[in-house]
Amino acid sequence: MNTTAVTSLQDSVYEKFQALFNDTPLIVRSPGRVNLIGEHTDYNNGLVLPAAIDKNIIVAVGKRNDGAIRLHALDQDQSYSSTLATIERSPLLWPDYILGVVQQLQQREYPLHGFNLVFGGDIPQGAGLSSSAALECATAFALNELFALGIQRLDIALIGQAAENEFVGVKCGLMDQFASVFGQEQRLIKLDCADFSYEYIPFNNPDLRIVLFDTQVKHSLASSAYNERREQCEYGLSLIQQHHPEVKSLRDATLAQLDQYVKPVDRVVYNRCYYVVTEIQRLQDGCEDLKQNDFESFGRRMFETHDGLQHLYEVSCDELDILVDLVRDNPAVLGARMMGGGFGGCTINLVSADRVEEVIAAVTNAYTAKTGYAAHVYVANISAGTSVITG
Numbered sequence: 001m002n003t004t005a006v007t008s009l010q011d012s013v014y015e016k017f018q019a020l021f022n023d024t025p026l027i028v029r030s031p032g033r034v035n036l037i038g039e040h041t042d043y044n045n046g047l048v049l050p051a052a053i054d055k056n057i058i059v060a061v062g063k064r065n066d067g068a069i070r071l072h073a074l075d076q077d078q079s080y081s082s083t084l085a086t087i088e089r090s091p092l093l094w095p096d097y098i099l100g101v102v103q104q105l106q107q108r109e110y111p112l113h114g115f116n117l118v119f120g121g122d123i124p125q126g127a128g129l130s131s132s133a134a135l136e137c138a139t140a141f142a143l144n145e146l147f148a149l150g151i152q153r154l155d156i157a158l159i160g161q162a163a164e165n166e167f168v169g170v171k172c173g174l175m176d177q178f179a180s181v182f183g184q185e186q187r188l189i190k191l192d193c194a195d196f197s198y199e200y201i202p203f204n205n206p207d208l209r210i211v212l213f214d215t216q217v218k219h220s221l222a223s224s225a226y227n228e229r230r231e232q233c234e235y236g237l238s239l240i241q242q243h244h245p246e247v248k249s250l251r252d253a254t255l256a257q258l259d260q261y262v263k264p265v266d267r268v269v270y271n272r273c274y275y276v277v278t279e280i281q282r283l284q285d286g287c288e289d290l291k292q293n294d295f296e297s298f299g300r301r302m303f304e305t306h307d308g309l310q311h312l313y314e315v316s317c318d319e320l321d322i323l324v325d326l327v328r329d330n331p332a333v334l335g336a337r338m339m340g341g342g343f344g345g346c347t348i349n350l351v352s353a354d355r356v357e358e359v360i361a362a363v364t365n366a367y368t369a370k371t372g373y374a375a376h377v378y379v380a381n382i383s384a385g386t387s388v389i390t391g
């Protein structure tokens, strides 16, 4: 964790809370995430390999004596009010991540009271680093502590995901919330989304850095295309299930079944499903690479994942492809690919530690020359998951 950044952010959130509510809050942090490999596999009951990073949402909460909910977003300098009895979508986007969590807690019949909440963060928004999942998880974790609800970590993540699915309307899988809640320093999380079993895989090679290049674009079709990909996967699965009802998700499907039952019906759906089935296998193979310390092989698989996301799953965009192409022949970059939902946001790059500065300079200069955008760059450190900071 970058403790200096957290401390100054925490101070700002704390001071704002004091100024608005004249009270001493409970403060919780929840991080953003990277994902090394296993993209668009979580909602297909597949495997993912994310990690929490040293960028956080910080939430300060305090109890009220009435049923009101008073919210303030430090970064937007906006306030919003609601009540426990009238939870509905707001005209602003950010309150929905908090109110969606409240609604989920209410549906599960947890005893809530009114509360005040201030939050801020240093996770860049729209960069595909899961600032929304971090806000959902920080809110659920903070309310759990504030009202002593006794909710376990897995349920915190599931509540965050349900808020996003049902209130915000993005049919995401569990990866982002799980990584935010379960992150550990210098460890990747190999999560099996079929049963939520997981194992930590050490990732602490001093010769490598995780470098994120942020395209600085987020194309507007991102959430509609995300839901459409999910539907296409479900359709492909249904074609197989007509013949093999024992196949419960694409995770159980074989390439032979895709060839036989999906390819003749819909070539696009076949491409989507083919990508998912091969990506799940790629993740398994990639984890073996990591156990053998074979980072070069792992990096090659990252490039293969990008190719699948670009040509078969079709969730990349020109800016992401340019960033990946710029490093393909650079021996200091072992692997690179677009990360997260797609249509903008970041690429994740595995870079030789002693050549990070040189790679950053070359990529950012060439990206600006080709696109006119100034790519932002983050060197991500793998950090611990959601925790109480003070309270």
Ligand code: GAF
Binding pocket: 038, 039, 040, 041, 042, 043, 172, 173, 174, 175, 176, 340, 341, 342
């Ligand atoms: C987004 C979603 F929120 C995740 O659940 C996951 O599907 C990811 O896109 C793609 O792998 O981050």
